[in-house]
Amino acid sequence: MSETESAGTRPAARNDRAVRVVGIIVAVLGAVFLVAGIATYVVVSSTLADEKITVSDDAAHFAGKDVKGPFTAYAQADVIAQHAEEIGGGKTYSELPQDDPNRQTVMTASFLRASLFTSVVAFGVAAFVSVVGVLLILLGWALTRLARTA
Template identity: 65%
Template sequence: MVAAGILIVAGVTTYTVVSTTLANQHITVSDDAEHFAGQKVNQPWEAYAQANVIAKHASDMAGGKTYAELPRDDPNRNSVMNASFLQASLFTSVVAFGVAALAVGLGVVFFLIAMALNRLSRRDVVAAAT
C-alpha cells in the first residue's frame, strides 16, 4: 500500500511540475498546427502538436534536409539546429508526462493488488478459525 501511495503521489506531482513548467514558458501552439492551434502548451498533446509544427517549419526551411545533412555554410543551419533542440525538448516533456501517468497507473494497480491480497488473507484467517 505504501508503494502504491508513493507512486500515485510521485506521478501526480511530476505531471503537475511538467505542466506548470511548460505553462511558465508561455508557448502557444502555432496557428498552422493540425491540432490545438492557438492553445497554450501545458499538456502532452499540445507539446506534441507544437513539436510537429516545429519539425515541419524546419524541414521546409532546410528543403527537407535534417540539421546533420545541411552543409556547414548553409545560412539556415543554426535555425534548423535550434528547431531540433526545441523539438527534442518538447518531446522530452511528452515522455515525462507519459512516465508520470505510468507511475499513477502502476500505483493504482499496486493498490488494487494490495486490497485483493488483504481480502484473501482475511478469508484465510476466517476459514482457519472455523
C-alpha cells in the same frame, strides 16, 4: 481440539498475518507511486506553462492553445518539424552544409523539438507510474482482504 489441530492453525495464522503485512506494504508503495506520478505530471505541466509557448496557428491540432500538456507539446513539436523542413529545404541539420545560413535555425528547431518530446515522454512516464500505483493499491487491498477471509 487435539494438539495437532491447534499446532496446525498457528502457521496458518502466521501466514495470514504475513499476507496482510505484504498487502499493506504493497498498498503503501502503490500510494507512493500514485502521488509521485501525479506530482511529476503537475510539475512538468507547470514548467511547460511557465515557458508561455502557444501552439502555432498552422498546426494540425490545438492551434492557438497554450502548451502545457502532452498533446499540445506533441502538436507544437510536429509543427516545428514542418517549419524546420521548409527552412532547411527538406534537409536536416546534419545534412545542411556548414556554411548554410539556415543551419543554425534548423539546429535550434531540432533542440526545441527534442525538449518538447522529452516533456511528452515525461508525461507518459508520470501516467504510467500513476497507473502502476493504482494497480499496486488494488493488489495490496486484495491481499489484505484475502488474509482476513482465510
